[in-house]
Amino acid sequence: MSNGQITLPEQKVPVSREVDVVVVGGGASGIAAAISAAKNGAKTLLIEQRGFLGGMGTVSLVPAFCPFTDKRKTIIRGIGLELMERMKAACNPDYRREYEHTLDWVPIDPEVLKRVYDDAAAEHGVSLLYHTFVYDVVLSENGRTIEGIVIVNKTGRSFVRCRYVIDATGDADIAALAGVSFQKGGEQGELQPGSMCYMLANVDRQRFLRFLEETGDTGQLHKTVERAIAEGALPEGRKSISGLAWVNDYLVGVNFGHVFGIDGTKAEDLTRGAIEGRKLAERQTKFFRDYVPGFEQAHLIASGEQVGIRETRRIRGDYVLTAEDFMEARTFPDDIARNAYYIDIHLANSKGSMTFTHLAPGQSHGVPYRVLLPEGVDNLWVPGRAASSDRAVQGSLRVMPNCFAMGQAAGTAAAMAMGVNGSSRDVSVPELQQRLLEQGAWLGDNYASAAAGG
Numbered sequence: 001m002s003n004g005q006i007t008l009p010e011q012k013v014p015v016s017r018e019v020d021v022v023v024v025g026g027g028a029s030g031i032a033a034a035i036s037a038a039k040n041g042a043k044t045l046l047i048e049q050r051g052f053l054g055g056m057g058t059v060s061l062v063p064a065f066c067p068f069t070d071k072r073k074t075i076i077r078g079i080g081l082e083l084m085e086r087m088k089a090a091c092n093p094d095y096r097r098e099y100e101h102t103l104d105w106v107p108i109d110p111e112v113l114k115r116v117y118d119d120a121a122a123e124h125g126v127s128l129l130y131h132t133f134v135y136d137v138v139l140s141e142n143g144r145t146i147e148g149i150v151i152v153n154k155t156g157r158s159f160v161r162c163r164y165v166i167d168a169t170g171d172a173d174i175a176a177l178a179g180v181s182f183q184k185g186g187e188q189g190e191l192q193p194g195s196m197c198y199m200l201a202n203v204d205r206q207r208f209l210r211f212l213e214e215t216g217d218t219g220q221l222h223k224t225v226e227r228a229i230a231e232g233a234l235p236e237g238r239k240s241i242s243g244l245a246w247v248n249d250y251l252v253g254v255n256f257g258h259v260f261g262i263d264g265t266k267a268e269d270l271t272r273g274a275i276e277g278r279k280l281a282e283r284q285t286k287f288f289r290d291y292v293p294g295f296e297q298a299h300l301i302a303s304g305e306q307v308g309i310r311e312t313r314r315i316r317g318d319y320v321l322t323a324e325d326f327m328e329a330r331t332f333p334d335d336i337a338r339n340a341y342y343i344d345i346h347l348a349n350s351k352g353s354m355t356f357t358h359l360a361p362g363q364s365h366g367v368p369y370r371v372l373l374p375e376g377v378d379n380l381w382v383p384g385r386a387a388s389s390d391r392a393v394q395g396s397l398r399v400m401p402n403c404f405a406m407g408q409a410a411g412t413a414a415a416m417a418m419g420v421n422g423s424s425r426d427v428s429v430p431e432l433q434q435r436l437l438e439q440g441a442w443l444g445d446n447y448a449s450a451a452a453g454g
């Protein structure tokens with residue numbers, strides 16, 4: 001041992017699987033990637049460290065899907081929309097009645113969503129391996145190809161040999177292990193805060209709505225939260241609730257407040273986030289019971305298994321999507337999706353402020369294929385929260401509908417690369433776009449009409 005380090009003995013590990021495509025991470029980007037890779041003919045394995053799929057939407061109880069529309073039309077279609085509709089259809093009748101025609105801010109019933117994802121993966125022939133962490137990659141001699149990944153789980157350590165990898169960890173874990181350049185947070189390393197989301201049962205929505213009507217407070221409880229902060233019932237920080245998502249009249253998902261200074265790529269920070277987050281959720285529950293009519297009997301039934309993480313690494317890809325691209329609503333020749341969600345950057349400390357930048361209703365910008373392609377590696381795609389963009393655009397691109405769309409493109413592209421026995425950059429972009437359109441995606445009016453015209 002020297003300098004606080006040890007050298008581990010060289011170890012032989014078994015090859016536990018051989019597949020065409022490995023998807024690491026089962027959040028919105030990973031589930032869409034795995035389904036589309038399998039649907040397009042690839043033998044696909046999806047590896048997830050938890051015992052279920054859903055990523056932030058189930059692990060961290062993020063309570064609602066961000067909009068699938070640009071306020072005029074549905075722009076996120078394809079697998080993501082299908083999965084959300086399946087979740088709605090599997091929910092209780094009162095949920096279905098209320099949200100049947102809703103496409104924006106649809107509340108998540110996490111137990112239903114977990115089962116819907118399990119079933120959808122199975123139906124498309126995706127192999128699932130839960131409770132498994134990917135902690136290393138093996139690269140080819142020239143360093144440009146991932147030959148397989150090293151996993152650890154209760155069975156032990158093993159190697160998964162694969163031809164293509166989709167890094168849907170949200171943190172670009174695999175890309176970082178493969179030596180891809182990335183940036184974490186802002187210029188000073190500042191990161192958006194984490195939030196511990198949770199669910200309150202035994203609440204009375206109708207009474208709550210009457211309270212809003214009588215007091216003129218907003219749905220985000222601006223007045224009530226400000227009063228509670230002034231009276232010391234809540235800590236300093238954002239002076240409103242980010243969101244309440246009513247699963248039904250007596251159960252609500254809550255996204256409220258922040259845990260600052262958490263780097264989601266560090267176990268020590270995630271540990272602090274878990275402990276501080278649960279404390280905050282308990283304090284906020286007391287606030288709800290004491291200050292908010294309809295919540296007098298609120299019962300905290302679940303908090304996230306992990307504090308919700310908005311931002312860690314962003315890979316350096318073949319293209320870096322910028323705030324200017326967003327503001328100008330640019331279209332690219334290699335678009336694989338479109339995004340209309342606003343730039344939503346949360347304060348990095350309790351004295352900071354929020355940044356919101358909206359596109360006009362009906363406007364969206366293109367998401368080029370190149371943002372999924374990490375520089376220097378030929379058989380890897382990074383869809384989701386860690387795709388290649390500047391920090392401002394990450395504050396918009398990171399939401400679940402976009403992650404579904406990027407995941408669908410990555411999975412489809414991986415299966416197509418296999419078909420031509422080539423790299424991620426050998427995929428014909430027009431053919432990829434055509435395949436995405438055929439499989440339900442929406443890439444903008446130009447592409448939609450091209451598809452209609454054959």
Ligand SMILES: Cc1cc2nc3c(=O)[nH]c(=O)nc-3n(C[C@H](O)[C@H](O)[C@H](O)COP(=O)(O)OP(=O)(O)OC[C@H]3O[C@@H](n4cnc5c(N)ncnc54)[C@H](O)[C@@H]3O)c2cc1C
Nearest residue numbers: 025027028029049055056066134169170308309384385400
């Ligand atoms: C508090 C909060 C509120 C939000 N609000 C909304 C909202 O209202 N609506 C919305 O649409 N979006 C919202 N978002 C954003 C959105 O939830 C995430 O950005 C999105 O889920 C990212 O999807 P992803 O697939 O890239 O990653 P994730 O959802 O983070 O999924 C990554 C998955 O990979 C797994 N994983 C990671 N590393 C490894 C590894 N090495 N080995 C094995 N498995 C691994 C993780 O367990 C996880 O399941 C919010 C986020 C937060 C934190």
